[in-house]
Amino acid sequence: EVQLVESGGDLVQPGGSLRLSCAASGFTFSSYWMSWVRQAPEKGLEWVANIKLDGSEKYYIDSVKGRFTISRDNAKNSLYLQMNSLTAEDTAVYYCMRGGLHSMDVGGQGTTVTVSS
Amino acid sequence: DVVMTQSPLSLPVILGQPASISCRSSQSLVHSDGNTYLNWFRQRPGQSPRRLIYQVSKRDSGVPDRFSGSGSGIDFTLKITRVEAEDVGFYYCMQGTHWPLTFGQGTKVEIK
Numbered sequence: 001e002v003q004l005v006e007s008g009g010d011l012v013q014p015g016g017s018l019r020l021s022c023a024a025s026g027f028t029f030s031s032y033w034m035s036w037v038r039q040a041p042e043k044g045l046e047w048v049a050n051i052k053l054d055g056s057e058k059y060y061i062d063s064v065k066g067r068f069t070i071s072r073d074n075a076k077n078s079l080y081l082q083m084n085s086l087t088a089e090d091t092a093v094y095y096c097m098r099g100g101l102h103s104m105d106v107g108g109q110g111t112t113v114t115v116s117s
Numbered sequence: 118d119v120v121m122t123q124s125p126l127s128l129p130v131i132l133g134q135p136a137s138i139s140c141r142s143s144q145s146l147v148h149s150d151g152n153t154y155l156n157w158f159r160q161r162p163g164q165s166p167r168r169l170i171y172q173v174s175k176r177d178s179g180v181p182d183r184f185s186g187s188g189s190g191i192d193f194t195l196k197i198t199r200v201e202a203e204d205v206g207f208y209y210c211m212q213g214t215h216w217p218l219t220f221g222q223g224t225k226v227e228i229k
Contacts, residue, residue, distance in 0.1 A: 045211070047211075061217050062217070100218075101213070103171050104168065
């Protein structure tokens with residue numbers, strides 16, 4: 001069974017940083033693109049970033065370019081999202097999702113990031 | 118960015134009756150490789166999104182055959198032949214042809 005477990009969400013002040021993690025199991029992690037998708041309170045879904053199988057290609061939505069960095073460790077079956085210079089607009093539930101070149105299929109339960117003073 | 122527009126945004130349905138959600142993109146979703154990367158997701162209350170349909174009409178494993186996707190170019194539809202109680206939630210279309218990947222606003226399906 002595919003399992004994705006996110007962690008690292010927290011309450012952080014504007015301008016602060018957080019690192020989200022996603023532990024994957026139940027599939028061959030190194031064979032899949034991986035993505036981060038977020039959902040602001042009472043809002044819809046927004047793709048944030050994705051990363052190729054070997055980490056050689058990374059793509060970001062414009063609003064996070066230069067502030068967020070996606071990475072992966074295939075030896076640890078883990079996906080990461082380093083988030084810097086956080087603003088209130090980054091407040092959301094962040095989902096780790098399998099896939100990302102043209103589609104994703106399943107996600108984890110999500111981790112909540114709240115940016116507030 | 119490609120804008121995905123769903124309608125309706127709210128869909129009250131009667132159990133056992135059909136339901137249909139429309140999704141229109143601001144650009145053609147036909148990729149240079151010939152495929153059309155239009156996906157449908159469902160997000161049940163308190164859960165993460167799960168894909169139901171990919172490449173317009175292909176059902177994911179475990180998705181009941183009462184769900185079907187159709188369309189081409191810029192106009193797409195998700196149909197449920199007979200709505201069941203477990204179908205309640207938000208439905209999102211998402212295009213994977215152009216970067217960045219973009220979602221529709223979501224359609225709330227609830228039982229009337």
